[in-house]
Amino acid sequence: MKASILIIEDDRDMCDMLSVALGRRGFSAVAYQSGMSGLAAIDSGQPDVILVDINLPDINGMEVCQRVSADTPDLPVVVMTAFGNMDMAIEAIRAGAYDFITKPVDMDMLALALDRAVQYRMLHKQLTVLSRAAETAPNLDCMIGESQVMRELFQRLTKIADTGISVLITGESGAGKEVAARALHNLSRRKQQPFVAINCSTLTETLLESELFGHVKGAFTDACSDRKGLFQEADGGTLFLDEIADFPLSLQPKLLRVIEERRVRPIGTNSEYPFDVRILAATNRDIEAAVAAGEFREDLFYRLNVITAQVPPLRERGADRLLLAARFISDCSARQGKQVTGIDKAAAKKILNYSWPGNVRELRNAMEHAVALADHQLITPEDLPEKITSQHHLLESVYHPADLVSLEEMTNRYINYILGVTEGNQSLAAQILEIDRKTLYRRLNKSS
Template sequence: MDGLEKVLIVEDELHARTGLTELVASWGYRAEGAADGVEGLEKAVEWGPSIVVTDLKMPRMDGMELLHKIGMLPQRIAVVMLTAQGSIESAVEAMRMGAYDYIPKPVDPVRLKTILHNASDQREADVEMEVTRRQVRSAGRLGPLVGNSPQMMEVFSLIERVAPSNVSVLVTGESGTGKELVARALHELSARRLKPFVAVNCAAIPETLIESEIFGHEKGAFTGAQERRAGCFELAEEGTLLLDEIGEMPAATQAKLLRVLEDRKLRRLGSKVETPVDVRVVAATNKDPEQAVASGELRGDLYYRLNVFNIRMPTLREHLMDVSAIAEKLIDDMNERHNCTVAGLKDALIRRLEDYQWPGNVRELRNTIERAVILAGNGMLGIEHLPPNFGEPGSVPSSAGGRAPMTATGGSADAAAAASREVQRYLDEQNTVRVEVGTTVDEAERQLILKTLSSTHNNKTKAAEILGISAKTLQNKLKEYSNSSND
């Protein structure tokens, strides 16, 4: 801990101000107090603290106005808001305005110490972030994200602004747009970057297990619970937790999640005690969250708690100018994964890729590039490495994802095209459901679901998207088939 780190306590109640100042000083900080927002602003300008801990309601100038004025100062100051019971909405609004974090009264010393420690670490992250900003301007990249379009630059800007804070973020956008990459970028650009990043798909966990997976359980909490198990929150301690497809989470679990977000304490299944947690939560959904709230799939209070900051990922068809840059990045990834030496994209292929509308977004582009890299092996990718009839009216987008059984390692365009046709015949065979005359509708449906699940390598989320049903419906169908086989 840097003993010269300055912390300013702004609190109109004398005893509370004196107690907090002495407590913070005992942790190795240089701490001073101010009696209200006016005095606090004066000391912020003259003394230059790196952190300000301020009460929300004060005479002359309240905490919200102080936060706004501190945000206008040239130096970067982390503001932590003290809130009384019942003013959580004000705290959330403060975080929207740029507060680093908030802590309810009476102040929990352990939590305050953790917040100050993280805010101090953020100063180091700020230096790295400025380097990253320069890289973004010159190369169009931010962590795992790629793009030079205005749409992606807006996403980069939002990530840069919110990453240093502990505020919850809701990432929205169609499937395949890269919502998890946004969460990873937020993590990598925060003071939590050296701590765990944990991602959990709420739609992929059976309803009976999701609460245990997220919050953990004690030994004997339910049948089969033979030992204590930490949930995703505890696994992500001091790091970042991504809750993907949050709208698929059961209502009872949503209520418990809301409690954890507000109190920052959780209770494992079967436990009688609460465990403090320090986790930054990022939620993602491919649905319109307001429609999900209206339909009852997503609790309104949870939505407003998660939606402190919203980042919408554009569809790929909205920023087609980034297709070639993303494809080049994917080629580098696939060369390493498949031990290939593809050098880049031919101009004709770039034009074809930019003319396509990409209903599967970046995920579909990734599958297309992976397949092409495997087919080519080396040299430049051309149109001959695309799936047959790619981009033509009435053609079906490929979802092979590079699962071809053979590769071409160069040679003429005719040889590459022949190899492409051979691979496609194999893929068509693998992804075809044959239904005999007399087969019942239920049996045909079962075959279609199981074949689709097999083609996605048991990825239930992707299978549900292909089938056009919800992940919950797919889970129910699979449970029904399992029960039938056991009868």
């Protein structure tokens, strides 16, 4: 979508020239020849940037700056001033102008100034509404996200939520697999019944068997009383088996039998008890490779993997990182009794630029860290953990000398990485890279 520029300039020929020239550079421009008519058009036109001349027939450009700054502080104003009139330019900045450009206008310089102003407006709007957006953004239960990969996940989970079939949820550690499982449960007809979760990798084989299937008094040492297993505890609801790829191979036949027959026999008894439970499982491992290696039963795999839902890593979720950060900041601020309301522009760039190997869990931890250190309403780079503000993580991989590439190739790879993070938003990519859009275009054309 083209950025919209509202031009306020009393010279009709100048208006026409600016409108045509900006149109050729990818902007959408509309012009007005007086300050009052331009101001009146702001609400209906909803421009991204105002380009105003200082000298107007009714109110001057300085007053336009002041009114826009007071009424719409996130709408940037670029002022055109006479060449060499720095005092007027400084006064315009003090009146609230975002930038200024001197006449005669260099269209390339103007386009760059407008690009920066558009990006400023986009980021400012994003940062100021993030807390509200976290509440109103597309979501599924406790999951939030506006990125395409998350919308696709929401659509998939919505389709299968009320089917009752077994689902295998895959994804990296910390990506939010249990949150996805809870969303499936809360969107199903079982939502009023228990959601019971167990991590299969943290318990010994004996304890895991007892936890899942239950036991009777005297079944083993320390079995001082009868105890229901989690299959019975979750009756009517959902049982979530986290890290299922680590389930002991020796117990897998028993788990398969219980799932197939929908009856469980506690340790130490011959009695079986029916249950009605939906099974959800999750893993961060390549479970099909485990099947091929003989570490996981193929028949159990197919029983659990009726359908798969993959939770994408945070690095593939673009600007969702800021949306999630806002949610975590709001939660942490409430818990810590602080008045931290958002993230400043520089910190937002750091959050977008970081690869988040620990995914959503790491982001939550980082925001808790930042809120604890914050001295102002907005999180700054100084509040973030050092590994996020440094760039060392970008060079973590150690290459064999034969795999090393030129600086030019590494630069191109990094540019492509940033474009991937920003989901193709070249303006935001240029800002993160701290180069102007014209330079980014030139590099992209050269590499292609």
